[in-house]
Amino acid sequence: MNPTLRNILAVAAGILIGSMVNMGIIMSSGFIIPPPTDVDVTTMEGLKASMHLFTPKHFLMPFLAHALGTLAGAFITAKIAITYHIEAALIIGVFFLIGGVVNTYMLPSPTWFTILDILVAYIPMAWLGGRMGIKT
Numbered sequence: 001m002n003p004t005l006r007n008i009l010a011v012a013a014g015i016l017i018g019s020m021v022n023m024g025i026i027m028s029s030g031f032i033i034p035p036p037t038d039v040d041v042t043t044m045e046g047l048k049a050s051m052h053l054f055t056p057k058h059f060l061m062p063f064l065a066h067a068l069g070t071l072a073g074a075f076i077t078a079k080i081a082i083t084y085h086i087e088a089a090l091i092i093g094v095f096f097l098i099g100g101v102v103n104t105y106m107l108p109s110p111t112w113f114t115i116l117d118i119l120v121a122y123i124p125m126a127w128l129g130g131r132m133g134i135k136t
Contacts (some may be wrong), residue, residue: 003082006081011088019069033057051108063116073096073129078129092126
């Protein structure tokens with residue numbers, strides 16, 4: 001297979017797998033750390049209206065979803081790519097970073113979470129996932 005085509009497919013696979021990991025964690029997060037009482041987490045409006053009721057523990061699962069989704073996507077990308085393993089993995093990080101920034105505008109969160117999420121969950125996790133994908 002053409003190396004360029006395989007690298008493109010690696011990035012597409014990384015986005016798909018990373019998104020699946022992210023959504024899997026988000027979907028199961030309510031069972032692990034239940035939302036505050038009488039909070040509707042099924043709609044964006046419900047989340048916006050009740051964000052002030054969330055405590056730091058409620059932000060653990062979204063952070064893990066963002067970080068582990070990016071890590072998994074970058075790992076898969078680096079494993080599949082023929083060349084430019086780290087660069088391809090970092091493309092995954094940038095993709096999910098853009099999604100994280102957009103999400104911040106759609107669903108305002110505490111400043112401490114936004115800073116932590118933007119600085120740690122995307123580019124560093126993509127680099128780490130890329131390194132892990134190269135080593136194995």
